[in-house]
Amino acid sequence: MNEPHVNLSNAGRPGDDTYKKVIEEISGHKVCPFCQEYLANYHKNPILKEGRNWLVTANMYPYDNAKHHFLFIHKSHIANTEDMPAESFAELQELIAWIVKEYKCPGGTLMMRCGDMALTGATVAHIHAHFIVADYENKDRKPILARVG
Numbered sequence: 001m002n003e004p005h006v007n008l009s010n011a012g013r014p015g016d017d018t019y020k021k022v023i024e025e026i027s028g029h030k031v032c033p034f035c036q037e038y039l040a041n042y043h044k045n046p047i048l049k050e051g052r053n054w055l056v057t058a059n060m061y062p063y064d065n066a067k068h069h070f071l072f073i074h075k076s077h078i079a080n081t082e083d084m085p086a087e088s089f090a091e092l093q094e095l096i097a098w099i100v101k102e103y104k105c106p107g108g109t110l111m112m113r114c115g116d117m118a119l120t121g122a123t124v125a126h127i128h129a130h131f132i133v134a135d136y137e138n139k140d141r142k143p144i145l146a147r148v149g
């Protein structure tokens with residue numbers, strides 16, 4: 001595959017260059033960090049649930065101010081939602097319902113970038129969805145900001 005697997009210019013986070021350094025390292029390896037044969041090299045959090053098409057885990061680099069930041073990583077390598085089988089969308093809905101119930105989430109944000117990373121803010125091309133839960137028990141919670149576009 002000749003397409004880049006990661007996008008370094010989207011990896012910057014204000015006041016913290018940890019994530020940018022991780023993406024920089026992965027970029028040098030020229031592999032897809034979310035493909036199953038490489039995932040364990042880069043992702044150290046446990047797989048919370050394995051579905052037919054997805055792995056569910058917690059993001060190693062959660063967005064600031066999130067109480068939970070889950071990732072749904074598609075098990076096969078695709079980079080565009082239009083290439084996703086309908087069954088994957090259906091299963092994603094089931095897995096979100098599982099997360100909501102398991103972690104008693106009163107609300108969350110589902111986000112999935114796809115296609116040209118220069119236009120989406122994505123750092124990893126391989127399809128994955130984020131489910132981000134605000135710190136709902138903290139009445140002084142701050143907003144969670146994410147790069148889009």
Ligand SMILES: [Zn+2]
Binds near residue numbers: 077
């Ligand atoms: Zn991949």
